[in-house]
Amino acid sequence: MxxxxxxxxxxxxxxxxxxxxxxxxxxxxxxxxxxxxxxxxxxxxxxxxxxxxxxxxxxxxxxxxxxxxxxxxxxxxxxxxxxxxxxxxxxxxxxxxxxxxxxxxxxxxxxxxxxxxxxxxxxxxxxxxxxxxxxxxxxxxxxxxxxxxxxxxxxxxxxxxxxxxxxxxxxxxxxxxxxxxxxxxxxxxxxxxxxxxxxxxxxxxxxxxxxxxxxxxxxxxxxxxxxxxxxxxxxxxxxxxxxxxxxxxxxxxxxxxxxxxxxxxxxxxxxxxxxxxxxxxxxxxxxxxxxxxQMMNAARLGVGLQGAAAANAAYGVALNYAKERLQSPSFKNMKDPSAPKSEIIEHPDVRRMLLLQKAYAEGLRAMMLTAGYYEDMAEAAKTEEEREKYKGLVEIMIPICKAYASDIGFKVCELGVQVLGGYGYCAEYPAEQLLRDEKIASIYEGTNGIQAMDLVGRKITAKMGANLMSVMAMMNDLLNEHREHEELKDAFQLFAVARDALNECSMHFATKGQSGDFLTVLFNATPYLELFGDVLLGYLLMQQAVIAHDKLNELLKEKGVDPSKKRKMRKLLKDDREARYLDGKIKTAKFFCHKVLPLAQGKAAAIKEDDLSAMEVVFDPIE
Ligand SMILES: Cc1cc2nc3c(=O)[nH]c(=O)nc-3n(C[C@H](O)[C@H](O)[C@H](O)COP(=O)(O)OP(=O)(O)OC[C@H]3O[C@@H](n4cnc5c(N)ncnc54)[C@H](O)[C@@H]3O)c2cc1C
CATH class of the missing domain: 2.40.110.20 (Butyryl-CoA Dehydrogenase, subunit A; domain 2)
Structure with missing residues (x-):
């Protein structure tokens, strides 16, 4: 059940x-x-x-x-x-x-x-x-x-x-x-x-x-x-x-x-x-x-949280199902019909869906809790300067937390249904209800289209762009500190490219705004919010990966395991849940940087394209 x-x-x-x-x-x-x-x-x-x-x-x-x-x-x-x-x-x-x-x-x-x-x-x-x-x-x-x-x-x-x-x-x-x-x-x-x-x-x-x-x-x-x-x-x-x-x-x-x-x-x-x-x-x-x-922050974070919660619940349901459901031999024996059936979690496409779910779900959790922390710090701050800094971060994160988390939450629920196959579509498992229940989060408390307009129209331009610069500065700090990271160097390189793509779009909007071309900015607001969300999520996952890497190294030292010894490493991962958790964090961030963030460049290119056909086309009624 x-x-x-x-x-x-x-x-x-x-x-x-x-x-x-x-x-x-x-x-x-x-x-x-x-x-x-x-x-x-x-x-x-x-x-x-x-x-x-x-x-x-x-x-x-x-x-x-x-x-x-x-x-x-x-x-x-x-x-x-x-x-x-x-x-x-x-x-x-x-x-x-x-x-x-x-x-x-x-x-x-x-x-x-x-x-x-x-x-x-x-x-x-x-x-x-x-x-x-x-x-x-x-x-x-x-x-x-x-x-x-x-x-x-x-x-x-x-x-x-x-x-x-x-x-x-x-x-x-x-x-x-x-x-x-x-x-x-x-x-x-x-x-x-x-x-x-x-x-x-x-x-x-x-x-x-x-x-x-x-x-x-x-x-x-x-x-x-x-x-x-x-x-x-x-x-x-x-x-x-x-x-x-x-x-x-x-x-x-x-x-x-x-x-x-x-x-x-x-x-x-x-x-x-x-x-x-x-x-x-x-x-x-x-x-x-x-x-x-003035009081909307909590409400919008609350709705974003629905996305993060649904994503995490949907991932949990899909993961546990995929570990039990037997279908087809493993890809290693795919040509042998008499080979034993494997759990679907062994199939590459299912693993891809599950890791995508995990990356989004855990990234959204980190995004929501980080925004909550900024909100708390703004409330508890000792100095006005500190208060302003944290308030600024909350301000810019609110529309992203609300809209990105609710849209991505829905996407993760959809992946959940897909992992369960036909059973995902049926009421026996919670996957389909999670999907239906989650959809409303992109609609109420200001539709996601309105959140995107808020982001480009108010939040990134507020205080001469200072809040935007604070978020970008956090990303730059992480990047500068770990650019040459022994294990995450390649992932950081890909993250840097995505960060640059976001920067270019922000600059593009600034130029358009200055020339009075608000239509272009509004028209591209939703794709920009999505791009911002991807990069922010990438940042949070990479931050987690760095921490997990250090903690895993400590654990290896404690257990006397040399990470270059593959067999010993495999055994540790088999036996030790904490080691698996930390290793999973590192792999999740790598996956996101290698398989999702490269799309940022394409998204940025589309945002910067000056095409307004949608504003010009005549939509005839379909009779
Ligand atoms: C289950 C549920 C619970 C709700 N709970 C509450 C509640 O407790 N209290 C409450 O007051 N309301 C509540 N609402 C209402 C909800 O906040 C509204 O449905 C929402 O604000 C959108 O309004 P609308 O449905 O009239 O859509 P519309 O405003 O008609 O929007 C339709 C579409 O047009 C887009 N659109 C509209 N105007 C613009 C614009 N200027 N620029 C760009 N795009 C635009 C929207 O983004 C949307 O995609 C609830 C709704 C539902 C379905």
Whole structure:
């Protein structure tokens, strides 16, 4: 029967060997936390993912959510409500949030590491946590003391859940086209009226109270995004003592039937049908979009994490299947039909797919956790200069983490289905569900096309290109230090060529931008983001390979094994799991540099080609 696997060894490698975690733990903010605490949390999270969340995932997908028209309620699949109660009681909701308001106050990086397992085990379930903390975080950042006192603790502990209500039928990517109205009242509150669609966990049976963060426009405020304000709109009006009072005139009028994440209700919400839906302004009027943008990093990293989580889960499923499934003799005996059948993992094409999955999956994990580390360092920084440096790195990485990780996550899931062959296409194994569940990550929280526009339009040009230069400088430092590496020299050479290809494209965009040719830049934004993602992933894998190489050498010394003695080396790799892990890291990075990164030059050439046929072609309807 189907199972799910999590590579805690690799998470620990990224957390403790790749990321300079001691710098973070040395900050005042995290003075009380040590490596052992983080390690224990990662191991505990794996158990929660395996024992609590995965067992309900497959059935949850089959059963889906039910909308009950009589009372506008939504029932989640069997076991979800109970799992949520257990999850929140065990304090997994607000891992990295403010302890003053019920959070646990651990590094964000750790929350990402744990969430990777939760999302991998059950992506639909995890969305409720993500949206709840996202909504609460907005209230924490911009709400007044009254709102904070009323909502935060209950939300960070999961007693109440939350949503983000942005989308309307005519306002998807074009958020500024929102028509939801907010009318000021004498008591300082607003009456909210309008319809929001596609609202994740907009209605459900996990908790009685659901708190919505709603974008709406006060009559007379400017058109477009500039006139939108943000409101807290609870399903039940809270009493002063924190208990739930009157129903707040908002209801769910239906749920979507979707490709995946069936256990996550995607709701249409109608606010103020009877003119009695009350909302409270969060922060400043007409600053709703700006406030949301300021808080978007966590949400976008959260969606990127879905890609990394799906990739890692899909790789685990494919790898374990490929080690068991017998088909055809090995390529060494391919002409002999009577030769014993080999596990499919022995076939070159399957090995190619698996190593591609591994490279992407582990690279994405490193990318997400590294971005989380920068975010933590920006928060915990002692000096303004340090804060700016880390903030800059986060800024540029956000659109890449969101879009590259979600697109590549999908690709890795697709490879997973392919490795399993016909069984991959069938519901008996989790491969097909992982693929379906993952697709949404490239669509919500700003489609990937919009992320690419953000990267080329804002992020690489910000501060006169300083943030871009910081990322490139990190890559250059690694390259300069290890260009002549005894084992990785060739791989570093290929990495250097890919890095140059990315540099050339950035320069090309700068020239086009200066000459006012924004169309060319926008047109090539998505391929540029993909190229950037490839090179960044290559950088992270090479960083891992250098570390793994040193650690493997230490281990060899300890065991008295001479690496030039092939037979002894083979024996060590056969007997020692850690040696295999480290050797696998080195080979994964080499594979990526030799087999994937050379494509960067072709991608760069296409980006620099001045062809705008797609803008000129007449698309006739197909009749
Ligand atoms: C399962 C699910 C859950 C969701 N959860 C939430 C939620 O909790 N809260 C919420 O508010 N919303 C939610 N959404 C909505 C989601 O954020 C939107 O679907 C998304 O923003 C895209 O909007 P759209 O679907 O209207 O597509 P459109 O905006 O119509 O876009 C269609 C295509 O056109 C492209 N496009 C559009 N405009 C431009 C442009 N200016 N330049 C270049 N390309 C462009 C897009 O990239 C996309 O490829 C959810 C959606 C789904 C399916």
């Amino acid at each position: 189907s199972e799910i696997y999590f590579d805690t060894r690799d998470t620990k490698f990224v957390l403790f060997d790749q990321i300079p975690i001691d710098d973070l733990l040395a900050t005042e903010k995290y003075a009380d936390i040590d490596r052992e605490d983080l390690e224990a949390m990662v191991e505990e999270a794996e158990k929660v993912a395996k024992d609590l969340l995965f067992p309900i995932c497959t059935e949850g997908d089959r059963e889906g959510c039910t909308f009950n028209a009589e009372d506008n309620s939504v029932t989640t699949p069997k076991g979800y409500k109970e799992a949520f109660e257990r999850f929140r009681q065990d304090d997994w909701m607000g891992i990295s949030y403010n302890p003053e308001y019920g959070g646990t106050g651990l590094p964000y990086l750790l929350a990402l590491a744990c969430s990777e397992y939760f999302v991998g085990a059950n992506p639909a379930f995890d969305l409720c946590t993500m949206l709840t903390t996202e909504c609460a975080h907005l209230i924490e950042a911009f709400g007044d003391e009254n709102l904070k006192d009323t909502y935060l603790e209950k939300m960070y502990t999961g007693e109440w859940t939350g949503t983000m209500c942005i989308t309307e039928p005519q306002a998807g990517t074009d958020v500024g086209a929102a028509k939801t109205k907010a009318t000021p009242q004498e008591d300082g509150t607003y009456l909210i009226e309008g319809t929001k669609i596609f609202i994740t966990f907009g209605e459900h049976d996990f908790t009685k109270q659901i708190v919505h963060a709603v974008l709406a426009r006060v009559e007379g405020d400017p058109e477009g995004t500039k006139g939108l304000s943000l409101f807290v709109v609870p399903k039940y009006l809270p009493n002063e003592d924190g208990s739930l009072g009157e129903f707040n005139d908002l209801k769910c009028t239906g749920i979507e039937h979707k490709m995946g994440i069936h256990a996550s209700p995607t709701c249409t919400l109608s606010f103020g049908d009877n003119g009695k839906c009350k909302g409270w302004l969060i922060g400043d009027r007409s600053k709703g979009m700006r406030q949301m943008f």
